[in-house]
Amino acid sequence: MIHALDLLLTPRTVAIIGASDAPERIGGRPLHYLLKHGFKGDIYPVNPSRKTVQGVKAYASIADVPKAVDCAIIAVPAALVVDTVRACVTANVRSAILFSSGFAEVDEEGGAIQTEIQTIAAQGGMRLLGPNCLGVLNSSIGWFGTFANGPAEVDIRAGGVTGIVTQSGAYGSHIYMAAQARRVGIRYWVTTGNEVDIDVAEVIEFYARNNDVKVIVAYIEGVKDGAGMRRALEAARRARKSVIIMKVGRSKIGAQAASTHTASVAGKDSVYDALFRQYGAFRATTMGEMVDLAYACQFGFFPQGRRMCLQTISGGAGIHMADVADEEALEVPPLPDDMQSKLKALIPHASVRNPVDFTANAVNDPELLPRNLDLTLSSGLFDGHVVYLTSVPGSLFTRASCLEGLRRIRAAHPDAMIVMSMLVHDDVAAE
Amino acid sequence: MIHALDLLLTPRTVAIIGASDAPERIGGRPLHYLLKHGFKGDIYPVNPSRKTVQGVKAYASIADVPKAVDCAIIAVPAALVVDTVRACVTANVRSAILFSSGFAEVDEEGGAIQTEIQTIAAQGGMRLLGPNCLGVLNSSIGWFGTFANGPAEVDIRAGGVTGIVTQSGAYGSHIYMAAQARRVGIRYWVTTGNEVDIDVAEVIEFYARNNDVKVIVAYIEGVKDGAGMRRALEAARRARKSVIIMKVGRSKIGAQAASTHTASVAGKDSVYDALFRQYGAFRATTMGEMVDLAYACQFGFFPQGRRMCLQTISGGAGIHMADVADEEALEVPPLPDDMQSKLKALIPHASVRNPVDFTANAVNDPELLPRNLDLTLSSGLFDGHVVYLTSVPGSLFTRASCLEGLRRIRAAHPDAMIVMSMLVHDDVAAE
Numbered sequence: 105m106i107h108a109l110d111l112l113l114t115p116r117t118v119a120i121i122g123a124s125d126a127p128e129r130i131g132g133r134p135l136h137y138l139l140k141h142g143f144k145g146d147i148y149p150v151n152p153s154r155k156t157v158q159g160v161k162a163y164a165s166i167a168d169v170p171k172a173v174d175c176a177i178i179a180v181p182a183a184l185v186v187d188t189v190r191a192c193v194t195a196n197v198r199s200a201i202l203f204s205s206g207f208a209e210v211d212e213e214g215g216a217i218q219t220e221i222q223t224i225a226a227q228g229g230m231r232l233l234g235p236n237c238l239g240v241l242n243s244s245i246g247w248f249g250t251f252a253n254g255p256a257e258v259d260i261r262a263g264g265v266t267g268i269v270t271q272s273g274a275y276g277s278h279i280y281m282a283a284q285a286r287r288v289g290i291r292y293w294v295t296t297g298n299e300v301d302i303d304v305a306e307v308i309e310f311y312a313r314n315n316d317v318k319v320i321v322a323y324i325e326g327v328k329d330g331a332g333m334r335r336a337l338e339a340a341r342r343a344r345k346s347v348i349i350m351k352v353g354r355s356k357i358g359a360q361a362a363s364t365h366t367a368s369v370a371g372k373d374s375v376y377d378a379l380f381r382q383y384g385a386f387r388a389t390t391m392g393e394m395v396d397l398a399y400a401c402q403f404g405f406f407p408q409g410r411r412m413c414l415q416t417i418s419g420g421a422g423i424h425m426a427d428v429a430d431e432e433a434l435e436v437p438p439l440p441d442d443m444q445s446k447l448k449a450l451i452p453h454a455s456v457r458n459p460v461d462f463t464a465n466a467v468n469d470p471e472l473l474p475r476n477l478d479l480t481l482s483s484g485l486f487d488g489h490v491v492y493l494t495s496v497p498g499s500l501f502t503r504a505s506c507l508e509g510l511r512r513i514r515a516a517h518p519d520a521m522i523v524m525s526m527l528v529h530d531d532v533a534a535e
Numbered sequence: 536m537i538h539a540l541d542l543l544l545t546p547r548t549v550a551i552i553g554a555s556d557a558p559e560r561i562g563g564r565p566l567h568y569l570l571k572h573g574f575k576g577d578i579y580p581v582n583p584s585r586k587t588v589q590g591v592k593a594y595a596s597i598a599d600v601p602k603a604v605d606c607a608i609i610a611v612p613a614a615l616v617v618d619t620v621r622a623c624v625t626a627n628v629r630s631a632i633l634f635s636s637g638f639a640e641v642d643e644e645g646g647a648i649q650t651e652i653q654t655i656a657a658q659g660g661m662r663l664l665g666p667n668c669l670g671v672l673n674s675s676i677g678w679f680g681t682f683a684n685g686p687a688e689v690d691i692r693a694g695g696v697t698g699i700v701t702q703s704g705a706y707g708s709h710i711y712m713a714a715q716a717r718r719v720g721i722r723y724w725v726t727t728g729n730e731v732d733i734d735v736a737e738v739i740e741f742y743a744r745n746n747d748v749k750v751i752v753a754y755i756e757g758v759k760d761g762a763g764m765r766r767a768l769e770a771a772r773r774a775r776k777s778v779i780i781m782k783v784g785r786s787k788i789g790a791q792a793a794s795t796h797t798a799s800v801a802g803k804d805s806v807y808d809a810l811f812r813q814y815g816a817f818r819a820t821t822m823g824e825m826v827d828l829a830y831a832c833q834f835g836f837f838p839q840g841r842r843m844c845l846q847t848i849s850g851g852a853g854i855h856m857a858d859v860a861d862e863e864a865l866e867v868p869p870l871p872d873d874m875q876s877k878l879k880a881l882i883p884h885a886s887v888r889n890p891v892d893f894t895a896n897a898v899n900d901p902e903l904l905p906r907n908l909d910l911t912l913s914s915g916l917f918d919g920h921v922v923y924l925t926s927v928p929g930s931l932f933t934r935a936s937c938l939e940g941l942r943r944i945r946a947a948h949p950d951a952m953i954v955m956s957m958l959v960h961d962d963v964a965a966e
Contacts, residue, residue, distance in 0.1 A: 128933075205894065206884045209850075253933070254925060272851020278925040325854060352854040355861030357890075364886040365850030392823060419640075420703020423756060423783040423792045430786030453637045455795040459788075463636060494685060494709040502559075502684070 108231040109302070109310040111199045113242045113292055115174035116145045118249065119166055119197065121188055122179035123149035123157040130203060131179040133251040134239070135160065141246035141256070146171060166195045173197045177239065177249055182206035182217070185235065189221050193228030200225070201249050202234030208298055209236055209365055222300040237297025238273025243290055244316070252277040255284075255293060264289025265316065265402050269307040270323035271296050272365065279323060279350075279394065286395040288402060291316050305332035308347070312339035319346045319401045321394060325353055325362040326369045327376075337383035346401035347385035348394055351376045405521040409487035410435045413480045414459035415473075416492040421525075422459030425490060443479060450475055470505035474513050481517045488521040539662040540733070540741040542630045544673045544723055546605035547576045549680065550597055550628065552619055553610035554580030554588045561634060562610040564682040565670070566591065572677035572687070577602060597626045604628045608670065608680055613637035613648070616666065620652050624659030631656070632680050633665030639729055640667055640795055653731040668728025669704025674721055675747070683708040686715075686724060695720025697829050698742035700735050701754035702727050710754060710781075710825065717826040719833060722747050736763035739778070743770035750777045750832045752825060756784055756793040757800045758807075768814035777832035778816035779825055782807045836952040840918035841866045844911045845890035846904075847923040852956075853890030856921060874910060881906055901936035905944050912948045919952040 124132035135158050138147055148169045149157035156162055163169050166176065166188075176197045178188050182204045192200050207218035218235065225232045233240065239250035243260045250256065254277040266288050270276030273295040280293055294307045304324055309332075311317040320340055327333045340347045353362040354373045363369065380387045388394040412434050416422040429436050438457045439447070447456040451472060455461040460480070462472050473493075480486060493506070510524070555563035566589050569578055579600045580588035587593055594600050597607065597619075607628045609619050613635045623631050638649035649666065656663045664671065670681035674691045681687065685708040697719050701707030704726040711724055723745075725738045735755055740763075742748040751771055758764045771778045784793040785804045794800065811818045819825040843865050847853040860867050869888045870878070878887040882903060886892040891911070893903050904924075911917060924937070941955070 210884050270851070272849055272854075274847075274849030274925055275851030275855070278849065278852065281925075323851060325851065350855070352851065352858055354858045357861060357867045358854045358857035360888070361850065361854045361857050361886060361890050361892070364888070365854060365892060416705075418703055418705025418709065419792065419795075420701070420706030420754060420756065420783065421709065423703075423789045424706070424781070426789035426792050427783055427785045430788060436788050453641050455792060457791070457795070459792050461792070461795070494705055494712075 107310065108199060109294075109307065111174045112201070112231065112233060112240055112249075112302070113247070113294070114245060115199075115247065115249075117148070117171050117174050118143075118145055118247075119148040119150055119163075119169055119173045119176040120157075120179065121150040121166055121176055121192075123151050123162065124179075125151075125154060125157050127158060130251045132158065133253070133256070134177050134179070134249055137248035137250070137256040138246065141248055141260070143246040143248070145174075145245075145247070148173065166191050166197065169195065174199065175249060176200045177203070179203045179251070182214075186217060186220055186224070189224050189230075189232075193224055193230050197230055199231040199233070201239045202232060202237065202297070203239065203251060204234075205236040205297075207235050218298060218300055225301060232301040233294070234297040235300065236273075238277060238295040240295070241293045243292075250293075250295075252280075252295075254278065255280040255290075258284050261287070261289040264291040265318040266290045266321060266398050267292040267294075267307075267311040267314070267317040267319070268321045268323075269294045269296065269304050269311070271299070271304060271325045272323060273297060275323055279321065279391065282391055283321070283395045283398055286399045288319075288395055288398045299328065303327075303329060303332065305329055305336040308333075308336035309339050312336065312343045312345055317345065318404060319398050320348070321398050322347070322349045324349060324351045324376075325365065326371055328369070333379070334383075337379070337385055340385070341383045346397070347383070348388055348397045348401070349380055349385050350388050350391075350394055351380070400523070405519075407488040407521050411485065411487045412436055413439075413486040413489045414492075415476060415480070415489065416459055416461050417463070417473075418492060418494060419455065419459075419461040419463070421492040421494070422455070422461050425492065426459055437485070439480070440483075440485070443483060446479060447476060470502065470509055473506065474509035477513050477522075478516065481513070481520050481522075488523065490523045491525070493524060493526045538741065539630060540725075540738065542605045543632070543662065543664060543671055543680075543733070544678070544725070545676060546630075546678065546680075548579070548602045548605050549574075549576060549678075550579040550581055550594075550600055550604045550607040551588075551610065552581040552597055552607055552623075554582050554593065555610075556582075556585060556588050558589060561682045563589065564684070564687070565608050565610070565680060568679035568681070568687040569677065572679055572691070574677040574679070576605075576676075576678070579604065597622050597628065600626065605630065606680060607631045608634070610634045610682070613645075617648060617651055617655070620655050620661075620663075624655055624661050628661055630662040631664070632670045633663060633668065633728070634670065634682060635665075636667040636728075638666050649729060649731055656732060663732040664725070665728040666731065667704075669708060669726040671726070672724045674723075681724075681726075683711075683726075685709065686711040686721075689715050692718070692720040695722040696747065696749040696833050697721045697752060698723040698725075698738075698745070698748040698750070699752045699754075700725045700727065700738040700742070702730070702735060702756045703754060704728060706754055710752065710822065713822050714752070714826040714829055717830045719750075719826055719829045730759065734758075734760060734763065736760055736767040739764075739767035740770050743767065743774045743776055748776065749835060750829050751779070752829050753778070753780045755780060755782045757802055759800070764810070765814075768810070768816055771816070772814045777828070778814070779819055779828045779832070780811055780816050781819050781822075781825055782811070831954070836950075838919040838952050842916065842918045843867055844870075844917040844920045845923075846907060846911070846920065847890055847892050848894070848904075849923060849925060850886065850890075850892040850894070852923040852925070853886070853892050856923065857890055868916070870911070871914075871916070874914060877910060878907060901933060901940055904937065905940035908944050908953075909947065912944070912951050912953075919954065921954045922956070924955060924957045 127136035208215040558567035639646040
């Protein structure tokens with residue numbers, strides 16, 4: 105049996121209801137992006153007044169589409185949504201994405217229509233994403249079931265292992281782009297909006313069971329199904345996946361805004377803190393923290409303990425790192441005396457206690473860094489190494505030798521957790 | 536009378552003692568960078584064994600240089616520093632930068648030599664920067680008295696109003712590059728190292744009195760002259776300049792590392808907290824926070840009170856912004872009823888209370904944003920506006936109309952504090 109979210113995230117046949125010939129319109133964008141990104145499945149634009157849409161043969165109604173549709177995008181005004189959902193159910197569409205807004209997030213009348221949609225889909229066995237959402241994407245097959253310009257207009261990083269799920273579409277779009285800029289490879293992206301059917305918890309659980317996903321990033325305004333969320337977090341924990349969550353609505357005004365956005369109930373904040381802690385999910389407080397963590401987790405190296413070896417080309421950064429290690433309850437044990445003596449022989453003016461400051465001499469002698477690292481890595485005394493290199497690996501003068509040394513170290517210590525801090529252009533970081 | 540720091544930061548004649556023909560060596564880099572950046576002053580390389588260095592006529596000793604030298608860079612091994620400093624004093628050099636390390640930060644013997652250097656320079660009336668520092672730069676005249684590759688290899692942003700001063704050279708180099716990447720325009724950069732003479736406090740005070748500087752960024756490991764630091768912060772406060780400080784050495788291991796780095800005494804952390812608070816200096820805790828603040832402060836718009844109007848294309852971001860405003864004790868008062876009605880007429884499905892969520896409709900109607908903003912800006916009810924636009928100003932489809940609308944708003948409200956959050960390419964942000 106195919107999981108409902110596989111139909112939504114890896115469809116073979118898609119329909120776009122309300123498809124527009126103008127690529128900049130909300131109804132025109134998904135088709136534009138699918139064509140641009142070379143989506144390999146069948147695409148059926150539905151538009152009663154056109155023979156073709158953006159050059160693709162169009163159909164007057166969903167009933168006219170010749171194949172069974174795995175996923176239909178519904179991009180019609182709110183007033184037409186009920187009839188469209190009914191038509192999809194009749195046509196045996198298996199899942200649908202509802203872009204349209206103007207439902208429970210606006211008023212009671214909207215809420216009643218939303219319930220009607222929900223009932224029609226549930227009775228017809230059609231899974232629903234939204235309404236009031238920006239859709240989905242699966243970067244590995246060029247599936248852009250979204251009108252969000254952000255994710256669709258940036259370059260895709262192949263082979264991503266991160267799955268993003270977000271109640272807010274535009275915020276989710278921002279997460280996508282910030283993560284992409286931070287060199288996070290993103291596999292799946294799902295925006296759930298008002299969640300009449302598929303909710304954040306179901307998507308987290310799907311990611312937990314999906315072998316392509318190693319890192320799960322979620323943005324949550326409110327959780328309706330507490331038990332479902334517990335089940336999802338438990339599944340992710342069992343599968344040893346990294347879960348990074350932004351839960352907003354901590355403040356009174358924030359919680360109020362959540363109710364008029366995706367009609368969410370923000371809930372008691374301390375309950376979420378406890379829930380996330382219980383299942384080892386990390387609660388981020390800024391966008392930057394969220395994407396930094398996703399970046400770090402995607403490589404799959406995790407320390408087994410708290411003993412850190414700090415190495416630095418900047419004594420100042422060594423002090424700052426030691427301060428932060430202390431705040432995070434990490435240990436920075438001094439190097440054994442014999443190792444300090446060996447390092448002292450390599451770098452006469454260096455601090456060798458831990459943090460190890462190999463000073464600006466590393467600029468003149470490219471072998472300092474790999475020798476240093478080889479000594480401390482081989483000792484087995486540390487659970488992780490943090491190495492601060494600032495711009496040296498990117499400098500015209502030191503780039504080649506520095507990167508060569510680092511590659512040698514990685515080859516000699518393939519399983520060691522080594523965090524490198526450098527300020528370099530993208531192409532250097534990529535090596 | 537010319538201020539000593541003017542000689543150091545805006546020299547007309549410079550000597551490089553220990554100048555190397557190899558541009559990648561520490562003694563070769565300053566000359567390489569000066570030539571590359573078109574420094575207009577006179578440059579005198581000093582090297583006893585060469586006629587020219589990197590194509591520039593060289594002199595056997597500082598005594599042979601034909602003009603009075605405003606600033607000499609001393610790039611010689613530690614063992615030669617005492618004699619070199621003495622020769623500079625004899626030759627009436629007015630200020631000198633000491634790159635060399637191996638002094639008080641290493642051991643007592645080094646400390647004694649450092650004291651000797653200090654005495655020779657003080658008696659001869661020559662100002663000293665360092666030792667154990669990376670030098671200085673003044674981007675407005677192409678003066679790169681540094682061997683730091685980072686600042687010298689990035690593009691310079693013209694017209695910067697930020698002055699950076701840092702005890703750690705490599706950390707300071709990182710600040711420079713992170714700030715530059717964040718679109719902070721940097722005018723001056725000074726690294727003070729072991730501070731035998733010029734210290735962070737003197738540079739802060741210089742920046743406070745310098746009309747080209749509006750934002751002061753400082754990295755501090757320890758303060759030897761508390762009264763001098765108070766005077767400097769007081770001067771900056773009187774001149775209404777933004778002061779952003781990173782003070783490290785909070786932890787025991789961090790403080791220990793500071794003593795072996797620039798021989799600093801970190802001191803009691805709470806004392807620094809109180810000192811910075813007293814003079815309105817902001818104490819940053821991360822590099823990101825430091826450069827974000829420098830970026831925001833350089834435009835010179837500051838709110839007169841705490842009432843914020845939050846506007847957003849993402850309801851999710853609205854909630855997050857409201858949470859953060861609450862944490863920072865900012866007010867997010869509801870819009871008056873008549874204004875809510877007007878906005879409701881513009882955007883049927885929007886939240887109009889505050890945060891104002893103009894929803895994805897802004898994608899279809901480029902006039903929504905400027906109309907919205909014009910209404911709330913004209914009301915005079917708010918001390919600041921924060922507008923979250925994510926990628927819309929950068930999208931192929933919306934870029935032109937969106938930027939045009941924003942320019943109109945800025946022209947109509949030239950003095951309003953408006954913070955824009957957008958995720959776009961550099962060229963778009965620049966407009």
